Amino acid sequence: MSDVTIKIKDREGVVHEVQAPTDMNMNLMEVCKAYELPVEGTCGGMAMCASCQCYVLSNHNLPEMSDDEDLMLAEAFYVEDNSRLGCQIPITPELDGLEVELAPES
Amino acid sequence: MIKTDILIIGAGPTGLFTVFEAGLLKLKTHLIDALPQPGGQCAEIYPKKPIYDIPGFPEIMAGQLVDNLMEQIKPFSPGFTLGERAETIEKLEDDTFLVTTNKGTKHNAPVVAIAGGLGSFEPRKPPIPNITDFEDKGVAYIIRDPEVYRDKRVVIAGGGDSALDWTIFLADVASEVTLVHRRNEFRGALDSVERVAELSKLGKVNLITEAEVKELKGDDHITAVGIKHKTKGDIHLDTDYFIPLFGLSPKLGPIANWGLEIEKNAIKVDNSYDYQTNIPGIYAIGDVNTYKGKLKLILSGFHEAAIMCQSAYQRIHPDKKYVMKYTTVGGVEGFDGTKKEAKKEVVKAIV
Numbered sequence: 001m002s003d004v005t006i007k008i009k010d011r012e013g014v015v016h017e018v019q020a021p022t023d024m025n026m027n028l029m030e031v032c033k034a035y036e037l038p039v040e041g042t043c044g045g046m047a048m049c050a051s052c053q054c055y056v057l058s059n060h061n062l063p064e065m066s067d068d069e070d071l072m073l074a075e076a077f078y079v080e081d082n083s084r085l086g087c088q089i090p091i092t093p094e095l096d097g098l099e100v101e102l103a104p105e106s
Numbered sequence: 107m108i109k110t111d112i113l114i115i116g117a118g119p120t121g122l123f124t125v126f127e128a129g130l131l132k133l134k135t136h137l138i139d140a141l142p143q144p145g146g147q148c149a150e151i152y153p154k155k156p157i158y159d160i161p162g163f164p165e166i167m168a169g170q171l172v173d174n175l176m177e178q179i180k181p182f183s184p185g186f187t188l189g190e191r192a193e194t195i196e197k198l199e200d201d202t203f204l205v206t207t208n209k210g211t212k213h214n215a216p217v218v219a220i221a222g223g224l225g226s227f228e229p230r231k232p233p234i235p236n237i238t239d240f241e242d243k244g245v246a247y248i249i250r251d252p253e254v255y256r257d258k259r260v261v262i263a264g265g266g267d268s269a270l271d272w273t274i275f276l277a278d279v280a281s282e283v284t285l286v287h288r289r290n291e292f293r294g295a296l297d298s299v300e301r302v303a304e305l306s307k308l309g310k311v312n313l314i315t316e317a318e319v320k321e322l323k324g325d326d327h328i329t330a331v332g333i334k335h336k337t338k339g340d341i342h343l344d345t346d347y348f349i350p351l352f353g354l355s356p357k358l359g360p361i362a363n364w365g366l367e368i369e370k371n372a373i374k375v376d377n378s379y380d381y382q383t384n385i386p387g388i389y390a391i392g393d394v395n396t397y398k399g400k401l402k403l404i405l406s407g408f409h410e411a412a413i414m415c416q417s418a419y420q421r422i423h424p425d426k427k428y429v430m431k432y433t434t435v436g437g438v439e440g441f442d443g444t445k446k447e448a449k450k451e452v453v454k455a456i457v
Contacts, residue, residue, distance in 0.1 A: 036370070042224060042356060043151050049355065074289040075265050075352055077233050106230060106355070 004096040009057070010037055011102050020091045028054070028086035028100065039102065045087035050076035052086035053103035060098050062089060077106040108185060110136040112418055113205055113215035115192045115361070118146020120392030120407030121221035122175040127415040129182030129441065130431045133422065136185035136215070138192045138207060140226035145172035150227055150354065161405060171404075181440020187211050191226045193360045195388075203387065217387055217418040220366075220373060221407065222394040224356035232263065232350045236322055244328030245348050255280045255347060261331050263319050264351035265289060270298040272351060277310045284312040284343060286319050286333060317341070322348060364388075372396035380417030381410045387421060389414045 003019040006028070010016060020031045029052035032039035043049040047068040053076055056062065062084065065073075069088045073079050083103065089095075112128050114121045117139035125135045143149050145168075148157075153169030160166055166174075190207035195218065198204055205213045229247030231237055237245060249255075249272055260280045262273050265287040271294070273285045285302065292299045305311040314333060321332030331348055333341040358371055366383050367374040373390035375381045377397035381389050391414050392407030400406070419429065437447025 038370075040224060040356075042147065044155075046152055046155055048151055048155075049353075051355070071265070071289070071291060071293040074287070074291065075293065077230070077352070079288075104233075106233065 002093065004091060004093060004098070006031065006091075006095065006097075007058075007099040008032060008035075008037060008054075009099075009101040011104060020095075022091050022093050022095075024091075026091045028052070028089040028091065030087075031091060032086060032102070037102065038105070039086065041087060043087075047072045047085050047088055050085060050106070053079070053083055054086050054100040055080055055103060056082045056084055056098075056100055058097060058099040060095060062095075076103075078104050107212045107214055108136055108187070110134045110185065110213070110215045111422055112136075112217045112219055112415070113138070113203065113213050114184075114219045114221055115139075115205070116146065116221035116223055116392070116394070117141070117144040117186065117188070118221060118223050118392065118407075119148060119171060119175060119404045120223075120411055121146070121219070122172070122179055123408050124219055124221060124391065124411040124415065125179040125182050125184040126175075127412045128418070129179065130433065130438070131415055131419045131429055133415065133419060134184075134441070135182065136187070136213060138187045138190060138205070138211075138213065140189070140191040140228075142189040144176065144186065144188070145169070146223050147227075147356070148172050157404070159403065159405065181438055181442055181444045181446070183441045187213065191359065195364050197385075197387075201387070216422050217389070219411075219414060219418070220361060220383075220388065220390040220394055221392045221411070222358070222361060222390075224371075224393055225358040225361070226356065227354035228357045228359070229350075230352040230355045232319070232352060234320065234322055237350075240322050240324065240328045240348070243326065244324065244346060245322070245350075247350060249349065252276060252279055257281045258346040259344065260284070260347045260349060261286060261319065261343060261345045262349045262351060263287070264353075265292045265294070266351070266353060267294040267298060268353070269351040270294040270302050272349065273311055274298065274301050274305065277305050282312065282345075283310070284314060284345070286314045286317050288316065288318055290315045314341070319348065319350070358394075361394075366390070369396050372400075377410075381414045382417060389418065 008016045029041045040051040042051045111133040112135045114137045117137040128135045148168035156165045190209045193208045194206045196204040202216045259282040261284045263286045276283050306313040316336040319331045320334045323330040330344045375390050375395045391410035393402045
């Protein structure tokens with residue numbers, strides 16, 4: 001029942017250090033939206049649009065990718081090896097100190 | 107020219123429900139949407155996905171919600187201009203608005219309600235440096251007339267249903283079809299994936315997976331694409347057409363240039379009153395607007411539609427008093443002559 005700290009680098013290179021609750025069933029895309037970072041979340045978090053794509057910069061153990069996320073990333077642009085969809089990353093205590101960067105808009 | 111009372115731009119859930127609220131006030135409506143079908147992203151992106159936060163519906167499929175809204179607004183016979191994007195707006199001398207689409211269809215109304223969501227859906231363009239130079243010169247993001255490709259060489263990119271379906275279709279039309287996808291796996295329907303695999307075995311489709319089109323070559327018209335393969339390196343492939351099919355994404359588009367106050371890619375409105383923009387007579391409701399505390403939820407759009415129609419009524423009928431209707435009392439009187447109302451209780455005295 002505690003908050004974790006996450007560093008999110010926006011598309012202008014500015015790093016936002018934000019607090020996210022672990023007990024609200026939130027995901028990283030929703031955290032970005034809550035802090036009004038430029039993430040659309042067009043599909044509402046169903047791994048169907050890739051508008052919340054981000055690059056994971058820190059060495060955290062993230063939940064494994066579902067087939068949905070994997071195949072959406074197969075069609076997204078600017079995908080790198082460390083690409084993930086924010087909507088598929090639930091905020092858990094293990095994520096404290098997570099660092100991500102928002103992928104370019106497409 | 108199409109004339110109406112409230113011209114609604116965007117036929118998503120908010121735009122559709124506006125028809126209902128306007129109809130209760132006897133105002134006529136017409137909707138414009140860039141997509142070929144009503145429903146906005148509910149119909150385009152996730153029709154088969156459940157939504158859980160529509161009041162009164164513990165769970166409803168997005169597509170079903172759209173169907174329900176269409177049923178609900180049917181009595182008010184709204185007009186539709188579908189598959190066209192609202193391009194320009196002009197204020198006329200009589201204080202009404204003239205909205206013209208990209209195909210030149212003209213609409214005239216005293217009130218415009220922008221319910222454009224995140225914008226109109228545009229094809230997603232892959233980040234290939236000179237791709238825009240080849241638009242209409244061999245690069246197409248949408249296939250309008252497949253006959254264009256008869257006996258030509260075509261390269262398609264993408265891994266979803268539209269890439270697979272068009273590959274299958276064009277295999278019988280084009281002289282040569284190549285499908286390029288970053289993975290070995292495809293996202294599309296299983297039978298389409300199997301059909302493409304079969305066509306590839308028969309030599310009717312050239313399938314290049316684990317590869318990406320990175321370069322377009324040609325002068326006046328595309329002549330070849332440069333493909334980067336994960337293990338085989340660079341591949342040069344001669345072609346007459348390149349068709350990247352990576353789905354659609356919403357873009358605010360021309361509305362951004364209508365002189366409306368824009369903040370964070372959304373239209374600023376007066377939410378202390380009626381969701382009117384800085385231009386009197388133009389309202390913005392649903393996901394397309396912004397104000398302090400805005401929540402981009404379907405239910406917010408429904409609420410904003412109801413409030414906005416009250417204000418629109420005042421603008422259209424400045425001499426009339428406000429009206430407010432409970433459907434439980436007055437029922438719903440359609441423009442099509444239908445009338446829905448609650449059955450009256452029969453009161454009988456006990457003798």
